[in-house]
Structure formats: C-alpha cells, structure tokens
Amino acid sequence: MIAILNSHGPLREIVPATRSLARVSSIGARAFLLEAPGEFDLAAQRRIWALSQTVRGWTDISEIVPGMTNLLAIFRETPEDPESVVARLLEAWDDARSIDLVGKTIEVPVHYGGEHAIDLPALCDLAGLGDREVVRIHHEATYRVFALGSAPGFGYLHGLDPRIYMPRKTVPSLKMAKGCVTIGGMQTGVAMLTGPNGWNSIGFAELQMFDPMSSTPAMMAPGDTVRFVPAWIEL
Numbered sequence: 001m002i003a004i005l006n007s008h009g010p011l012r013e014i015v016p017a018t019r020s021l022a023r024v025s026s027i028g029a030r031a032f033l034l035e036a037p038g039e040f041d042l043a044a045q046r047r048i049w050a051l052s053q054t055v056r057g058w059t060d061i062s063e064i065v066p067g068m069t070n071l072l073a074i075f076r077e078t079p080e081d082p083e084s085v086v087a088r089l090l091e092a093w094d095d096a097r098s099i100d101l102v103g104k105t106i107e108v109p110v111h112y113g114g115e116h117a118i119d120l121p122a123l124c125d126l127a128g129l130g131d132r133e134v135v136r137i138h139h140e141a142t143y144r145v146f147a148l149g150s151a152p153g154f155g156y157l158h159g160l161d162p163r164i165y166m167p168r169k170t171v172p173s174l175k176m177a178k179g180c181v182t183i184g185g186m187q188t189g190v191a192m193l194t195g196p197n198g199w200n201s202i203g204f205a206e207l208q209m210f211d212p213m214s215s216t217p218a219m220m221a222p223g224d225t226v227r228f229v230p231a232w233i234e235l
Helices: 042-056 082-095 120-127 131-140
Strands: 011-015 023-027 031-035 061-066 070-075 105-113 143-148 155-158 173-176 180-184 187-190 195-197 200-204 225-234
Touching: 023 082, 031 082, 042 061, 042 070, 042 082, 042 143, 105 131, 105 180, 120 131, 120 200, 131 200, 131 225, 155 187
Parallel strands: 105 225
Antiparallel strands: 011 023, 023 031, 031 070, 061 070, 105 200, 143 155, 143 225, 173 195, 180 187, 180 200
C-alpha cells in the first residue's frame, strides 16, 4: 500500500496483474500506480526501490511515492497518451534490477502488555498461542522498513512472523494512543498519532519516532532495520 491515495481520486485499472506482469492503474488524470506481481516480500520491494530510481529521473515526472511493493508516479501534465505511459512503466519494471537500500538499525524499547495492549487477548485467541509466546515471537523478529506513509513518520514494516498474523479491525479503535505497537495483517508498526486506528495494539513505545523540528523529522527511512526490544513485559 501507499501513503497517499485518497487525495488523487479513484483507481482505474489499465493493465491487470498476472503472475509475472505488474498491475498499472490510473488515479485521476496525472497519476499512475504500478503494483508488483507476486508475493508481498523483500524481493519485490527491492525491485520497487530500483524502479523508483529510474522513474525519478524522467523529466516529465512531478513526484514519485514508493509504497509497499508499489510505486505511485505523478506526472507534471496530463499525458496525451496514457497507454504510452503504461508501456513506459511496465518496460521500466521489466528492466528494473533488484537493489537494496542499506539503512541504519533502530531499536525500539517496548512495554509489552499493560493498559495499551488492548488487542493482545484477541490475537492470542486467533493464533492459539499464549501472550508470552506472542510477545517473544514479535520481539525476536527483525523487520525492514519498506515505506513511510499513513501518518508522518509511520513506517510500514516487513518481517512479521505469520504465526502472529492479525487482520485489521472491521471497526477501528476510536482513540488508540500515539506510541502503541500494533499489528495489521502481515505488518507491524508504531502508531504516530492518537486517534482512530484499525490495527491491533500489543504494547507501547515511548520513543519519539517523528520530530517536525528536526532536519530529518522521521526516525525511520526505507531500508532501515528495526528491532523491538522488551523494556517491560506486563502480562
């Protein structure tokens, strides 16, 4: 997924996805979304990173937004021939070679359990695991930042163990606290804002992940490695 979709209007599929062909959809008149085929994995994301470097160099591009195994390309002007744009994007995807972004390692101290772990019991029931086992599985994994979005500084993290998969809520929590450590589908992250949230909270992190006054406001960046470190376990 990408961070910026709603502001660009509805998606219109131009090229459907196959096992080997990317999907391209138009969003309004100037934006095109390319979605990688296959699994949601690091290999696909590395090709998206490579594609981003290529498309960023096009002279008619206004902005690119790399997302979770996808790329949003926004053109300066409405293309006269949208099909030619699709062909360019697909050709660039076919030519893209996997690259890795070598980022920093971030350790996030977490208070697992406690008052903010409002969804831990439901996750345990779904997984058929005890709370301590869920916590252990979560903090022993190593995560990679695929993209930023949804809220300022929020990192979409890949690497969640499928044993603790938890679908997003059909009815969001109305006021989940900033700092909650959450699981949504096969992703995990740290809530950047207090407010409605459809992810599932299993703990809390006090580390400031976004500082608007800093020269680099977001702590996380694509390619970074993230480890969750138990600072306190209250179960």
